[in-house]
Amino acid sequence: MTERMEQLHLEDLAIGQRFTSGTYVMEAARIKEFAAEFDPQPFHIDESAAEASVFKGLAASGWHTAAVAMRLLATGGLPLANGIVGVGGEIAWPRPTRPGDILHLETEIVEITPSRSKPNRGIVTVRATMFNQDGDVVFVLTPKLLVPKRPKC
Amino acid sequence: MTERMEQLHLEDLAIGQRFTSGTYVMEAARIKEFAAEFDPQPFHIDESAAEASVFKGLAASGWHTAAVAMRLLATGGLPLANGIVGVGGEIAWPRPTRPGDILHLETEIVEITPSRSKPNRGIVTVRATMFNQDGDVVFVLTPKLLVPKRPKC
Numbered sequence: 669m670t671e672r673m674e675q676l677h678l679e680d681l682a683i684g685q686r687f688t689s690g691t692y693v694m695e696a697a698r699i700k701e702f703a704a705e706f707d708p709q710p711f712h713i714d715e716s717a718a719e720a721s722v723f724k725g726l727a728a729s730g731w732h733t734a735a736v737a738m739r740l741l742a743t744g745g746l747p748l749a750n751g752i753v754g755v756g757g758e759i760a761w762p763r764p765t766r767p768g769d770i771l772h773l774e775t776e777i778v779e780i781t782p783s784r785s786k787p788n789r790g791i792v793t794v795r796a797t798m799f800n801q802d803g804d805v806v807f808v809l810t811p812k813l814l815v816p817k818r819p820k821c
Numbered sequence: 822m823t824e825r826m827e828q829l830h831l832e833d834l835a836i837g838q839r840f841t842s843g844t845y846v847m848e849a850a851r852i853k854e855f856a857a858e859f860d861p862q863p864f865h866i867d868e869s870a871a872e873a874s875v876f877k878g879l880a881a882s883g884w885h886t887a888a889v890a891m892r893l894l895a896t897g898g899l900p901l902a903n904g905i906v907g908v909g910g911e912i913a914w915p916r917p918t919r920p921g922d923i924l925h926l927e928t929e930i931v932e933i934t935p936s937r938s939k940p941n942r943g944i945v946t947v948r949a950t951m952f953n954q955d956g957d958v959v960f961v962l963t964p965k966l967l968v969p970k971r972p973k974c
Contacts, residue, residue, distance in 0.1 A: 706888035709895055709904040722906060722967065730907055731891045735859035735884045742862055751862040753875060754883055756961075760909030808909075814875065 675749040677818040678790045681777050689745030689773040692736050694728055696767035702732040727764030733771075733807050734759060737798050740773045746794065750816050755791070757811035763804055770801040778810070789816045828902040830971040831943045834930050842898030842926040845889050847881055849920035855885040880917030886924075886960050887912060890951050893926045899947065903969050908944070910964035916957055923954040931963070942969045 703712030707729035710717030718726040741752050765771060779793035792815045798807035856865030860882035863870030871879040894905050918924060932946035945968045951960035 702888075706892045707895055708892070711904065722903070729888075729891065731884070731888045734887065735855075735882075738882065738884045739859045739861070742860055750875070751864065754914065756911070756913030758909070758911050761907065 676747055676815075677749045678780070678782070678792070678815045679818055681780055681792055681815065683777055683780060685777045687746050687775045689740035689775070690743060691770050691772045692740055694732075694736070694765050694767055694769040694771065696726060699726060699728045699732060699767060702735075703729045707731055723764050725766060727766055730759075730761045730764075730807075733761065733765045733798070734809065736765075736771060737773060737796060737807055737809055740771070740798075741775065741796060745773050746775050746796070748813065748815055749818070753814045754811040755814065757793070757809065759810075760808045761806070762808070763800075763806045765800065765806050769806070771798055771806065773798050787817075788819075789814055791815070829900055829968075830902045831933070831935070831945070831968045832971055834933055834945055834968065836930055836933060838930045840899050840928045842893035842928070843896060844923050844925045845893055847889070847918050847920055847922040847924065849879060852879060852881045852885060852920060855888075856882045860884055876917050878919060880919055883912075883914045883917075883960075886914065886918045886951070887962065889918075889924060890926055890949060890960055890962055893924070893951075894928065894949060898926050899928050899949070901966065901968055902971070906967045907964040908967065910946070910962065912963075913961045914959070915961070916953075916959045918953065918959050922959070924951055924959065926951050940970075941972075942967055944968075 700713050711721035711723045712729045715726050746752055773796050775794050775796040778795050782790040792813045796809045797805055800806050853866050864874035864876045865882050868879050899905055926949050928947050928949040931948050935943040945966045949962045950958055953959050
């Protein structure tokens with residue numbers, strides 16, 4: 669990957685452009701720890717309770733899955749100049765993630781809107797789709813990101 | 822709070838009903854640790870880099886803020902029977918959260934849709950608004966939640 673690829677500015681992006689992230693393995697211990705801190709519900713912490721729940725087995729907090737998606741974007745999945753700064757967007761969790769899942773993201777540029785008030789940047793909407801090792805979609809994130817133009821020399 | 826209040830089913834909810842969470846204090850060390858694991862970008866990890874960034878000071882990852890919102894919902898902020906299970910929704914981060922911020926959520930029921938295919942439950946849309954100690958809105962989460970009806974005896 670070239671330095672240029674690692675630092676994409678607004679001018680470098682085009683609708684339909686796609687990026688693929690690395691992978692991340694979900695681990696039972698981390699699922700339980702994350703949930704104990706941020707989403708202390710039995711189906712994210714205890715296997716027996718999870719079996720009896722709507723999840724029918726231990727499932728990561730959706731916010732743990734979301735945080736892993738962010739890690740995959742920030743570590744090569746979306747090589748934007750000045751980093752990945754979102755103002756908001758949409759999220760969906762079609763299926764839970766589970767211990768042993770191997771996750772990756774495929775991300776596509778879906779909209780590019782240059783800012784009217786701030787000519788040195790724009791808002792870029794991307795759709796990041798997270799798959800597990802079976803090809804199931806487990807998370808879809810459609811954030812609006814602030815992306816700078818290349819600095820004028 | 823009564824037992825009934827702690828276990829609200831679909832029949833107990835009404836549009837406009839409101840709930841207030843407890844509070845959560847953001848700490849610089851946890852902001853940096855969370856970011857190192859899930860959002861390793863300089864403005865979430867290093868004060869100097871953060872000062873020079875669009876955030877103009879250390880800012881928590883938006884996903885850390887989101888995870889704290891989930892904690893506040895799950896620990897009394899939204900007392901739903903069978904817990905809080907979201908299928909997706911919208912998120913917005915109007916401002917960053919920062920070390921020392923004292924956060925709380927105010928949550929309102931905005932839509933209730935009984936399931937056609939599964940008569941024992943429905944989808945409830947809530948709007949959870951997170952405020953800091955100055956009354957600034959720092960996060961808005963509008964999830965669609967699965968909420969069961971009260972079991973028939």
